[in-house]
Amino acid sequence: MNNWFNIKRFWLVLRHEFGDAWVEIAIFVGILLVFSIGPSAFFRGGHDAAGFGASLITGTAIVLYYWVLASRLFANIQKTERRIGYLTLPASNAEKFYARLLLYWLLPTAIFFFPYPNSGMHTDIYVAHIILSLLIVEASLAVLFGTIFRRFGFLALILVEAAIVNGISAYFATHPRAFSNFDFSFVAWVMEYAGPDLENLGKLTFRVTAVPTVLNIGLARIIFSRKRLRRPVVNTEI
Amino acid sequence: MVTISNLEFSYGSHRVFQNLDLTFDEGKIYGLLGMNGAGKSTLLYLMSGLLFAKDGTVDFNGHNMSRRSPNALADLFIVPEEFDLPAMTFERYIKLNAPFYPNFSRETLDNCLNGFGMTADMNLARLSMGQKKKAFVCFALATNTSLLLMDEPTNGLDIPSKSQFRKVVAECMTDNRTIIISTHQVRDVENLIDHLTIVGSGKMLLDMPVAQICDHLTFGDFKLGQQPDGAIYSQPSALGNAVVCSRTAGDDETPLDIELLFNAVVANPDSVKQAFAAK
Structure with missing residues (x-):
């Protein structure tokens, strides 16, 4: 039997692990369903002033839970x-x-993004693609941090990202010249690079998303293969 | 079965094993003893691929255990001192876990459970720690893996269950199976084990079949003031002194007193070594 990957064994592991995961996946589907109904619906579409705020809050809640779920990848190995x-x-x-x-x-990801293209959430197709890309890359980072820090992966990710953002902000605050020279719009760059052709936009989004995502997941996979027990909590009196 | 060669392992700066060589053969039940912190659990974890050696190898039937190959893992089972069972029926637990073990026997499982007065339809979430341990030990024995590692398996078991434990382990023992029991409760496994391994100070203090130990040493109680010839270790007992002696020609064989032997080996390892070398 193949030592690296065997479909039958993979199915057994999947069945075994589903017992752990189904509650959290069910909560995610529940949140999506609840937030997809009513005036605050995330996938409602349209941008009237009344719905936008509510839609932003519910959308943030869904996205956060999506990332938290990704970071809980190895919550099952938190306890010895x-x-x-x-x-x-x-x-x-x-x-x-x-x-x-x-x-x-x-x-x-499949559950989350299945309704996304038809949601009408972003009227600007370029912004929609950028957000989609960011959400997936961020989720892959959550997977990486979850592999390293297990249950507290998402917390560690927030701390690291907050430190980076604050560092950049502090740099620009203390270097006004650098700030005045900084003239870069990511959306404008995407529009210019992809042009009006939607196929080009799709390819660009795929590349921008796939490369860091594969890197993050690959790194997580290597780190997981080195997982072992930590120092036992018993029998260490000597 | 299991060959440990030149093993070196430490937790940070605390060295646990250095240049440890050890072999576990099939068809035997090993008693793994040692002081607290001597590295008994660590040795079991190294053998099951849960810890990686700093140097040296742990080989199980040709598999380097630090690689945690699925084929090797399917042929060993570890019962840790503390474990976590999911909140589900035992029947469902069996359904999810048994397919990983190609030699799993439902008949063995039912026999073991019967011995402990349990059935497979119980809900694991509602069991006490002792009941969970019995269920887990039954599952471990039913996997029929070549190597079965148990860390303090009788902790938390009631008195009838301890004797039942000995019975089910003896029943499930086969010629091509190795069972290693790490324990401090030596009375619980006294008549079960047929090889004794004592670790301490990062090395092997004793590694010998029970028959060979009884061939070289005698164990007995003597009244105060009576110290027999050839005594290599004594300690106060209810009857006076419990004494370990070198066995000489004409001495009757005595049952092994593991607790007394362990104390002798830890307190006076050189005298014990000399006793084994003398005969």
């Missing part, structure tokens, strides 16, 4: 007792990693 059972489960590191990735990231 559970970590022993999971790491000695007879499956390869790849099968365990991709089973959890499928349940905590790919499945929620």
Whole structure:
């Protein structure tokens, strides 16, 4: 039997891990459903003044939970007792990693973005593509941080990103010249690069999304393959 | 079965093992003993691929365990001292986990559960720690893996369950299986084990079959003031002194007193070594 990846074993791991994941996926679907109905509907479309604020709040809630879910990829190895059972489960590191990735990231991504293209959420197609790209790349970062920090992955991600954003802000605040010279609009760059052809825009979005996403997931996969027990909490008196 | 070669392992600056060589053969039940912090659990975790050696190798039937190959993992099972069972029925737990173990036997599981007076339709969330341990041990035995590692398996078991534990382990033992039991509760496994391994100070203090130990040493209680010839270790007991002696020609064989032997090995390892070398 293939030691690296075996479909039958992958299915067994998937079935095994679904017992852990289904509650969180169900909560995600529930949030999506609740926030898709009524005046504050995230996917309602249109930009009237009354709906925009509510739609922004619900949208933020959904996106945050989507990222938190991705960062909970290895919450099951937070406790030593559970970590022993999971790491000695007879499956390869790849099968365990991709089973959890499928349940905590790919499945929620599919559920989340299935209604997105027809939502009319962003009338500007360029902005829509940029946001889509950012959401997915950020989720892949959440997966990476979840692999490193497990249950507190999302918290660590927020702290790191806050530090980076504050660092950049502080730099521009203390270097007014640099700020005045900074004349870059990401949307304008996308519009110029992709041109009016939507196929080009699609290719650009795919590339901009795929490269960092694959890098983040690949790094997470390597880190996961080195997971072991930490210093035991018992029998260490010497 | 399991060959540990030149193993070196440490937690940060605290060295646990240095140049450790050890072999576990099939068809035996090993008792793994040691003081607190001696590295018994660490050794089990190294054998199951949960920890990686700093140097040296842990080989299980040709598999380097630090690679955690699925084929190797499917042929070993570890019962840790503390574990977490999901909140579901035991029947569902079996359905989700048994397919990973190709030699899993439902018949063995039912027999073991019967022995403990349990059934598979119980809800794991409603069980006490001792009941969970019994269920988990039954599942571990039913996997029929070549290597079964148990860390303090009798902790939390009631008195009848401890004797039942010995019974089910003995029943599930086969010639091509190795069971390693790490424990401080030596009385619980005294008549079960047939090889004793004692670790301490990062090295092996004793690694010997029980039959060979009984061939070299005798164990007995003596009244105060009576110190037999060839005594290599004594400690106060209810009857006076419990004594470990070198066995000489003509001495009757005595049952192994693991607790007494352990204390002798830890307190006076050189004398014990000399006793084994002398005969």
